Structures are given as structure tokens and as C-alpha cells.
Amino acid sequence: MTESPEARAKREISITVNGKPETVQVYAMERLLDVLRHELGLTGTKEGCGEGECGSCSVLIDGVLVNSCLIPVLQAQGAKIVTIEGLASNGHLQALQQCFLDCGGAQCGICTPGMILAAHHLLSNNPQPTLEEIREGLSGNLCRCTGYTQILEAVAEAARREAAT
């Protein structure tokens, strides 16, 4: 069997994903998205376009919201990564996740993980955003099902519930 040139280029990368240190053997230029999905089995992060347009593969790297399809894994060496699997703890949904359920923010669900991470990132930096700020914060994430209204409402509701607690 042919050994591909990439196979010879595999190297060890250490990253922390959802609080757990991981060491993986990967190609340096492999997309972070593929490493999360294939090597670590974290399939909650989705691929929609593979070119950074749709935001379905959004994750946080050291608190920064990125499209994981555009990140060579080498660039994530040593970084702390948060994926959708890292949000709910011990089976308890975050308020934001609950609001997506209550408000109809998830339909087919494929954009939902990325959308929730983008919203989570927005609310972490701006706990009480205006509607325009929510629109701006989520404008890098495409959804074909909802027409966005109920997603925007879910984020606004999460901010409201957070303020009420």
C-alpha cells in the first residue's frame, strides 16, 4: 500500500479540549475541524461549507470565536479549545441552550452548535446585547431553516434570564 507523503509528516500536537488535555498524531496542516471530529470523536462541531462562510464549525480557541475549518491544527498547539460538547455540564443545559429549545432556535440542528458557540461568545463579552448587537454577533453563522428570528429571540431571552438570576 502506498504511504501518502502526509503520512510521513504526522506529528504530535497537544491541545486542551473542553478542559481535557489531549495529545494527537496529526498532519500539521490538517484542519482543526477534522482533528476534533475524526481524532477526538467530537462530532458536535459540524462542517457546512469548508471555507469559513457558514460558521457551523465554530469553536472557541483561547476564548476567541473561530471557524475550525480554517485553522490548521498546528496553529492550535497548546491552546484551550471549547466545543459544543463543553457547554452543558453534568447533563444540565446552559441557559442559552435551554432558550434555543424554548424559543425554536434549533430546527434541523446542523447550524445549532456553531450558532450556540457564537452566541455564547457574544454573551460572554456582552451579557446584555441589543438586538442589533445580537445580529452583528451572529452574522457569521448561516441558518437556512429558521430565518434567524427565533435564534435572535433565544439569545435575547438567555440574556434576560441571566440578568434575572
Added chain:
Amino acid sequence: MKNAPIVGTSVPRMEGRDKVTGHAHYVDDMVLPGMLYGTTVRSRIARGKIERIAFGTGIDWNTFVIVGPRDIPGKNCIALIEDDQPCLADGMVNHPEEALLLLAHPDRHLVPKAVEAISVEYHPLPAIFTMEESEAQSQIIWGRDNTFKSYRIEKGDVDAVWQSADHIVEGEYTTGAQEQLYIENNGMIAAFDPHKGLTVWGSLQCPYYVHKALMKLLGLSADRVRVVQMETGGAFGGKEEYPSMIAAHAALLAMKAGKPVKIIYDRMEDMAATTKRHPSRTRHRTGVSKDGKILGGEIDFTLDGGAYKTLSPVVLSRGAIHAGGPYYWPSVQIRAKAVATNAPPHGAFRGFGAPQSLFALERHMDRIAQVVGLSPVEIRRRNLLKPGQTTTTGQTVEEQIDLGKLLDRALELSDYSAKKEQFAKANQQCARKKGMGIAAFLHGAGFTGSGERFLGSLVGVEASADGSLRILVSSTEFGQGTNTVLCQIAAEALGLRYLDMGIAQPDTDQVPNSGPTVASRTVMVVGKLVESAALGIKETLAASGMLGDSYSPEEFRSACLGYVRKHGKLRSLVQYQQPDDIVWDEEKYHGSAYAAFAWAVYIAEVSVDLTTYQVTVDDFVALQEIGRVLHPVLARGQIIGGVAQGIGFALYEKVIWEQGRMQNGQMTNYIMPTCADLPSIRVYFEELGNIHGAYGAKGIGELPMDGPAPAIVNAVEDALHVPFHAIPLLPEDIFAALSESAAPESAATSARGKE
């Protein structure tokens, strides 16, 4: 004690928790041991003979599984309406991106390199790319005359109209292809076990369509083919017919390899190779009285079907039947045809032909208003269907719908009159021109005519070994809320709690054929059957003496448990029976086309920036009568999502074609609306009930796709006083039209008063 109602409340989405936590399982999330990665080698030309296929150097081809048309054990076709579409082109290609060969390898990184190393030599043949070229028959590329299907709907004597009409108004309107753009690309996994047969798992709408296609292709009996739907990340019609092709490819590879094979399309492949909304051209010629009454008309409705028949006849049928809209036509002749071009076949997309013909009609109504000298409101009001009148197919409007009132309410909700007046004044001073546009329309739910009778859908409800209940249907969830609403219906029917109900994963080994998940039929038709099947369980338990007249959920469960222990199983199966009053003449295209219509009036408020020529939708009112709202959050979500796709259809989404191939198959250059592009979409419902639907529901999935495009383009005309006859309407089109607007009469449209 009567339980609190479940139908009409917004219970949590059945699979919602998995979706918000990232645990929902889509096909690309599934890995089988020893699985190979498959891919498709495709045609680069539109039409020609395949002369030679060369496997280049630098690839160890012995490590690849390679499948060609000779490896097909059964018939080389994707069975649908007609078996004209090959699974793999055999000697001849008829469109770009047609599948030629299949490859699979354990290392997914090597697969694209192998595709690049394959070169195909063709003997090109002349190809045709427009409806006009197809009609001119300069090349015959399909059948005898390039025509997949034609229909004629006739009512009254149209020829008599031209003499008596005060005005004859003509117009031609066109719509472009539109990509469904579900965010989850298409994908399938196939595995073959010589003893048990074939299993495919995939992203799909219609498990039994795939099942049928695989049986024919592979020469396998029904019990040796199993199709399982995975969580599906959007579909909109785009996963109605093409998944059969991908399943076929994965199956052929898996059978040859003796290992499971996964095929996942990337975005560009998905956009370029799979189906899109049919481009259309509609020509209207309408006779109108001086007081604005439609006397009769001719409507020529033509669809570009692409290279193979696929679903074009049915898309054409729905488009033709909706071409007269919600108006009374004393006489009409609708001539519809779908023609062949050398593009990948166009297919199902939410609305299924109706958005095309309704765009034309609702633009044409504004045109008629201008010619007659009435307002867009008044021309519609004078022609709206009334109970007791008949549609273009002669179907009597039985329900007590007052479309005039629906129109009035939409006008009030949008503050139409005041805004129209205000904009007319403000536009004189402002470089940002504003306008208001209306669309009135209808959408038939369920299969057309006798379609539901032929489908004969089967639905089951069964008690599991632990006494819990689950619904057995092949109807699929892909975002619309199938799982949730069907469970609501069953729980309501039995007086149980929503969470007492479960629904089986669509798996042809487990569930009966409840028909395809298309045509806005799931809640209305399948929902009604779920209700009956659920009641069947209760009747069986009561007849056996295990259940009294009143019971708690716990008592119901223990009765189920008792019955299953005693008799082995408890299952209630129900089959669709078409009501006697639904009579359809397939030959004459006359009669009850649909068991129910949903009705709507949409109003768009737009502004056009005369610096950028960009149109912005500032407000959107979507008012519809849908029988009964079973789940307010889901129903509203369906409408908003449909309107958003309609706004894309009107203003953003343009497929750039070159030699039959989509040139902009990326999200970077095929633009769908983001949340920053859309207005607040305000949704309102009227509920008149529907005797044919579960708890009075009608279908709503497709309805919201029909109205936005004409409402928006009507509003743009209101703002600019320049008519537009084609969508998508992009800034460059507006720029071009305004540059030419010295000639106010467009060549495409003419009107004459009677001499």
C-alpha cells in the same frame, strides 16, 4: 378527568436536546469499522460520448475500489417516475457533473488526489442550455421532442373572452434556479452483508424512494434492502430524490469492496451536482373588464427540467395548478410543459413549482391593475375566490374562507395605506426610495389529485415491551418538527402526556411506508393517520377489557404492558382512504386538486438605495389561514424560515451557469441571507379548521415560499415605478433597468386597451 390540551401548545422539540448539545447524530458523525471513503468522478462536459478513461500515474490504483457501470448488478437507473436517469453514465454524458465512476479508499486524504489523477476523453456533442433552445429542437437531447411532460388545464371558453374584454394584458415573467442550501451536505453510508443484504444510512427525506431505487439498481428483493434516515440537517426538497443516487453509489462501492463505504459531498460538489429549483418562464395573456374583473386568460408555464425527467412532471403539475392563484377565472387555459436541457436535473424545492407560477401571477396582477387603473389592492379584491366558486381545475371552494377579510387584515397589520401614501411623498425628495408590495396566494396540501390514493400511506402505533408507545412512520424529521407534532397528535388522541409518546427512527425494516416527506403532507395527511392509529390502540385495549373509559397515563401504560405480555405485541396499523368527495380526472386535469388549500396575503415594505441599488426588506407581514396551528413556535418558525428563503429567491440567490455547469457553487459567491440581511418577519395566523387534517391542520411547510418574491418585486416597482419581470433581482439588474428607464415600456410586457 380531561387532560390539558397538547395540540396547540409549544411542547419542547422531541429531538431538541440532542441538537443543542451537539449529540444529534448525522450521517457524517457515524463511523463503521473498516469503513472506506467513497467519491464520485464526474463529467466535465455537458454532452458527449465518453471515449476513454485514463488512470494516471502516482496513484496505487490497486489499493482503490473502482466501480463503473459494468459493476451494476440490476438496471443502470435511478428509479423514480421514469427510469431514464443512469446511476453511472455508460458511454454518453448528458450534463456536467454526471457521475461516471466511483472510487473508495481507506485513507480519506488520498481520495481527492485519485480523482485528480483520472482523465476522461470525450467526443463532445452540441448541447442546449435554455428553454428556448430546447423548444426550438436544434438538438434533440431527450425523447422525441425534448419535452418531459405537458399538461393542459381548461375551464370555460377562453377564445370568447378576447372579443368581450375591455383590456388584454400580456406579460412574461421568469425565475432562476435556486439552490436548497441545507447546511448539512448530502451524505450516505452503505454496508453489505451477504446474508442479510444491504443497509444504507443517510441524510434524506424519503426512505422508501431510496429503497425502491436500490432494489431496481441492485436486483435485490425488498427484504434485502434496508434504508435508515439519520438526523438530517435541512432538506427543503433537496433531499427528496437525489439521495437515491448517492445511496446507489455508496451501495455499489460497498458491495464491491465488501466493506462499509461513506460518501459525504463537500459544498461545491453538493451545489454543482445535485438538484435545484427549476428555472421557469410564464407567459400571461389576460382578458379583463373595465371594472377590473378577470374574464379569462391563457397561461403558458414552462420549466427547465435539466437533462433527465426525475420529478419534473410533478413539479410542473403543482406549478400549473397554482398558476391561477387565489382568483376566480371564469375561463382559463393553462398550458404547461417541462423541457430538457443539458444541465444537472432540477428537482424538488419547497413550493415545488408554485413559487414560480405564483411569482408570475402576482406580478401580472399588479400589471393588470396599472392597465385598468386600479390599485394593487382593488384588483385583487375584485377577483379573489369566494366560497362556492371554482378554481382553475373546477374545484369548488367549500370552506368559508373570506379572502377579502384576509386581505384587509394584512393591509391593517402592515399599515399599508398610510405607508404607501407617505412613501409616495417622501420618495420625491429622497435617494432611498421606499415601496409596498402585496402578494395573495394559496398552497395545496398533500399530493395532487389522486396522488394520496395511489400512495395509500400506512401508519402504525405500537406498544413496546415496556408498555411505552411509539409511532411508526417513514415520515422524516429534518427541522420542520415532524417528530414533535406527530407525538403531540398521538398524545392528544389518547389523552396521554406528550412525553409518553415516542417515535421510531425511520428505518424501512421497522416502519411502514407512510409516504414521502414532501408536499406539506406530513401534519395534515400523516398526522390524521397517526391520530387514527393511536385511537386503534385504545380501542384494542378497551375491547380486551384491559382499559376503562377513563385512565391515567400510568394505567394506560400498564394496560399496554399487560396486553403485550398476553398477546406478544400490540400494534395498530392504519391506511389512508381518500374521502369520496375528492374526485380528480387525471386525463382532463379537472377536479379536486388538493384536499385543502392554505391561504395567505403577504406584504413587503422595501427600500431601494439609489447609490448601491441594493434592495432592503424593511418590514414583512405574513398572514395566513392554515386550518389550525398545532404548535405555535414550530408553525411560526416554518413561516419565518420560508419567508427568508423567499427573500433569498427574490433578491440574493443567483446561480451563474456556464455550459450547463454552476459556476458559483460556494457559499462565498452564492449568497443566501444572513441575519443581518433580514427584517423582522411578522407572522400571523387565521384558523378555520380543516376536516381532512389532524385536529384541523392544513399543510404549511411550502406555503411561505410562494409569496415573498412577488410581494418584494411588487414593492420595488412601487418604489421605483419601473417594472421587473425576472428574479433574482440583483442590484446590477436594477441599475441596468434604471439606466434604460427612458423607455418606460419594457419589451417583455405589453398591454393594449381595446380599440
